[in-house]
Amino acid sequence: MDEALKENLMGALENVIDPELGIDIVNLGLIYDVDLNDEGLCTVTMTLTAMGCPLSAHIERDVKMALDDIPEVKEVEVNIVWNPPWDKHMMSRYAKIALGIPD
Numbered sequence: 001m002d003e004a005l006k007e008n009l010m011g012a013l014e015n016v017i018d019p020e021l022g023i024d025i026v027n028l029g030l031i032y033d034v035d036l037n038d039e040g041l042c043t044v045t046m047t048l049t050a051m052g053c054p055l056s057a058h059i060e061r062d063v064k065m066a067l068d069d070i071p072e073v074k075e076v077e078v079n080i081v082w083n084p085p086w087d088k089h090m091m092s093r094y095a096k097i098a099l100g101i102p103d
Contacts, residue, residue: 030090
C-alpha cells in the first residue's frame with residue numbers, strides 16, 4: 001500500500017470520534033496500524049482506552065463506516081488488541097490540549 005493511500009485511510013479514521021472523550025481515535029492514539037491488501041480488505045488494528053469499553057461496538061461500526069467511502073476498500077476488519085496497552089502518552093499534542101492534559 002502506498003503512503004498516499006495510507007494517509008487517506010488515516011484521514012478517514014480521523015472522522016471517528018470517541019463518544020466519551022469527544023476526540024477522534026487517531027489523535028487519541030488508538031489506531032496502531034492500517035493495512036489494505038490487494039483484494040481490498042482493510043485491516044485496522046486498534047485499541048480502546050479501557051478494557052470492557054461499553055462503546056466498543058459503536059466505535060467499530062464507525063470505523064467501518066468511515067472507511068466505506070474509500071473506493072479501494074471492499075471490506076473492513078477491525079482487530080481490537082490490548083498490547084501494547086493504551087496510555088495518555090499515545091495521544092497527539094492536539095488531543096492532550098483539547099482534553100487539558102499536560103505533556
